[in-house]
Amino acid sequence: MARTLYDKIWDEHVVHTEDDGTTILYIDRHLVHEVTSPQAFEGLRQAGRKVWRISSIVATADHNTPTTGWELGYDGITDPISKEQITTLDANIAESGSAAYFPFMSKRQGIVHVIGPENGATLPGMTVVCGDSHTSTHGAFGALAHGIGTSEVEHVMATQTLLAKKAKNMLVKVEGTLPKGCGGKDIVLAIIGKIGTAGGTGYTIEFGGAAIRALSMEGRMTVCNMAIEAGARAGLVAVDEKTVNYVKGRLLAPTGVEFDAAAAYWRTLHSDPGAHFDAVVELDASQIIPQVTWGTSPEMVLGIDGRVPDPEKEKDSNKRGAIERALTYMNLEPGKALNDIFVDKVFIGSCTNSRIEDMREAAALVKKLGQKVAKNIKLAMVVPGSGLVKEQAEREGLDKIFIAAGFEWREPGCSMCLAMNADKLEPGERCASTSNRNFEGRQGAGGRTHLVSPAMAAAAAVHGHFVDVRQFA
Ligand SMILES: CC(C)[C@H](C(=O)O)[C@@H](O)C(=O)O
Ligand code: SF4
Numbered sequence: 001m002a003r004t005l006y007d008k009i010w011d012e013h014v015v016h017t018e019d020d021g022t023t024i025l026y027i028d029r030h031l032v033h034e035v036t037s038p039q040a041f042e043g044l045r046q047a048g049r050k051v052w053r054i055s056s057i058v059a060t061a062d063h064n065t066p067t068t069g070w071e072l073g074y075d076g077i078t079d080p081i082s083k084e085q086i087t088t089l090d091a092n093i094a095e096s097g098s099a100a101y102f103p104f105m106s107k108r109q110g111i112v113h114v115i116g117p118e119n120g121a122t123l124p125g126m127t128v129v130c131g132d133s134h135t136s137t138h139g140a141f142g143a144l145a146h147g148i149g150t151s152e153v154e155h156v157m158a159t160q161t162l163l164a165k166k167a168k169n170m171l172v173k174v175e176g177t178l179p180k181g182c183g184g185k186d187i188v189l190a191i192i193g194k195i196g197t198a199g200g201t202g203y204t205i206e207f208g209g210a211a212i213r214a215l216s217m218e219g220r221m222t223v224c225n226m227a228i229e230a231g232a233r234a235g236l237v238a239v240d241e242k243t244v245n246y247v248k249g250r251l252l253a254p255t256g257v258e259f260d261a262a263a264a265y266w267r268t269l270h271s272d273p274g275a276h277f278d279a280v281v282e283l284d285a286s287q288i289i290p291q292v293t294w295g296t297s298p299e300m301v302l303g304i305d306g307r308v309p310d311p312e313k314e315k316d317s318n319k320r321g322a323i324e325r326a327l328t329y330m331n332l333e334p335g336k337a338l339n340d341i342f343v344d345k346v347f348i349g350s351c352t353n354s355r356i357e358d359m360r361e362a363a364a365l366v367k368k369l370g371q372k373v374a375k376n377i378k379l380a381m382v383v384p385g386s387g388l389v390k391e392q393a394e395r396e397g398l399d400k401i402f403i404a405a406g407f408e409w410r411e412p413g414c415s416m417c418l419a420m421n422a423d424k425l426e427p428g429e430r431c432a433s434t435s436n437r438n439f440e441g442r443q444g445a446g447g448r449t450h451l452v453s454p455a456m457a458a459a460a461a462v463h464g465h466f467v468d469v470r471q472f473a
Contacts, residue, residue, distance in 0.1 A: 002272035004169045005236050006204045009144040009269070013127045015161055025164045027156050028126040029143075032059035032099075033112045034089040035420070036131025040154035041092040050096070052160045057099040058121040058252070061086045062111045063420045065104050067383055067410035073105070082421055100252065102387075108251075110386020110412040113137040113351035117221065118388055120250025124239045124266035129156055134351050134436065136227040140220035141247070142239040142269040144204070147228065168278040170203035170232065171271075174211040176285040181473030183361065184219030185353060185434070185453035187211060187283075188226040189291035193301040195281055200232030203279065206271060207237050211285035217246040218357035225352045226436050229298040238270035290469055292338045293438050293451040295326035300438075301451070302338060304468045310334035329440055330448050331428070339466045343450065345431040346373075346380040346461040347443070349410075350417035353434035353454050354385030356392050362458040363398040366405045368472055373406035374464030381408040381423070383415040407461065419444045432460040 003011070015024040037059070044051065051057065064085045069076030077083040086104050093101045102108040102115055109115070113134050116122040122138040128145035129135060131153040138145035148162065156162055172191055192199070205227050212220065220237045227235025237243075244263050247253050254262050271277075289303035300323075302309075311323040311334065327334065332341070348354070348362050362382065373380045382402050384390040390412055393399055399409045416423035417435040425431055425447025434457050435442075438449035452460065455469045 002275040004271040004275040004277065005142060005206055005238055005269055006144065006169055007275070009125055009127065010166055012125065013144070021165050023164050023166065024161045025127060027129050027160055027162055028056060029058065029116070029121060029128040030056045030156050031112050031116050031121070031128065031130035031132070031135065032057055032153070033063060033130070033132060034061045034085040035063045036150050036153055037092065038085065038088050039150050040131070040157055041096070043154040044157055047158075049158050051157045054097040054099050056160065058116060058119070059089065059093055059099055060102040060109050060112055060115055061089055061104045062109070063414045063418070065109070065413040066422050067413050067415045068422070070105055070411050078422060107387040107391070110389065111351045111354065111414055113221070113225065114354060114385030114389065117141065117217070117246070118250070118386055120247055120253030123247060123253065123262070124243055124269050129162060133228045134225050136233065136235045137221050137225040137351055139224040139227065139234050139236040140217060141243055142236060142266065144234055144236070146233040167204045167233065168202055169276065170200060170205045170279040170281065171277040172205050172207050172281045172283070173209040174207065174283045174285050175209040176211055177214070178211055178285045178288060179470055181455060181470040182288055182290055183453055183455070184215050184222035186288050186291045187285065188223045189293070189298065189301045189451065190283060190288045191281070192226065192230045192298045193291070194283065195230055197229060197297055197299045198231045200227060200230040203232050204234045204236060205230065205232040207235060212237060213240065216357055217242055218355040221355065222352055226298065229436055239266045290453060290456050292456065292466055293449070294330065294332060294338065295323070296329055296438055296440050297326070298436065298438060298451060300326055304338055304456070304466060306338050308332045308334055308336040308338070339468060341450070342376055342430070342465040343432045343460055344376070344378050344429040345425060346377060346457050347383070347416045347431055347433040347435065348381065348454055348457050349383030349385065349415050350433070350435035351385065351414075352436040354383060354389065356389050358434065358454040359384060359389065359393045359398050360396070362454040363401045365455045365458040365469065365472060366407070366462065367401050369459065369462045371405070371462050373461045376464045377461055378429070379408065380406065380461040381410055381416065383410045384412050386412045405462070416443050418442055432457045432466065
């Protein structure tokens, strides 16, 4: 029978299925960070258990790590709770054995969803879990990857399996060619704008079509990263030669004949012709323009040529209420052109957009514009996703472009994506951000977030307000 990519990976990992569909699923890779692992390690300890397969774990500290002051070492972590989380992870890993660990300030440290693929910890066909909702990112490799809760983190550590029920299959097909100046972020925001934040609930989404195939692995990761914002716990992209080439030579990837054998299997990881999808959504990439969110949910998004919606024009009273609340929080007037929105801060980073390609995209735009960060911008920061991304960017001189234009070039981490470290918005501040969530208070209490691509964020920094980057492409 013709199977989808999701069916194939699922079938390969089933240990046992009950009559009601409850399945014990084998887990190949367990990514661990400091926020959702302490209780799991503690639970194991109390039950007198050990981690079942320590070699499946790849751990790093990312959410609580500071992006400045590294010369001070651990003393540079000013928040005591953050410091405790980070040192607790250090201790837990030391106690449990020889897990691959990229601790605070090590060269390979970074956002867990950046370092996994970068170090070859994420491989096609794997089941990948992490106590983190954006684990969907890893689906870009044709891996079944999704977030799990802290009690499940403990369960996976203890048993190497997860209790799961199979989701339905959705295909989001993006055909055609993207306009110049647009990328993966615009595609995924446009998808969420179309299907809504609950559109993918109960499904695993496979992203397909010419525009997805044309994306680099970085672009595909950006798209899969936000599958969770579309309601789907997992997103997937079929394996092709780009996938295989990306993986080759990475730290934890197989080598030699093992690589060849693995690659032969990986090349089978695509949906069969005629495989059944429970839902199909189609988008035309040529119609996508640079996206900007105006509200407090990723589905509150429009093209840069749009205007802030008028709640009065919304007939559905629930939706009207949501728009009104969002506009009050965001302090925006209905009808305001998106390119007239001025921002206070710019954040280029997060597991959505902090890979080398994102750094290049933003730097290229800054270079092209040849101007400094606008006077009204209080802070424009670029936060590479990992130490390796930082190193690569510096080899290419991208840091110099940013710094010369007035951006701050920071150390890697989650940073201002969420207010769990020193990088935060002040109440009322408005930010152009390349992250994935624009919820109330996400970047700091009272902070206002507009989600955009790296190019759009860079252009907003230089102009002081949103502008259509297609004109510079
Ligand atoms: C802290 C963590 C549990 C959380 C997540 O699950 O996604 C965070 O990474 C986020 O982006 O909100
Ligand atoms: S960068 Fe943001 S979205 Fe990604 S894992 Fe960190 S906090 Fe979560």
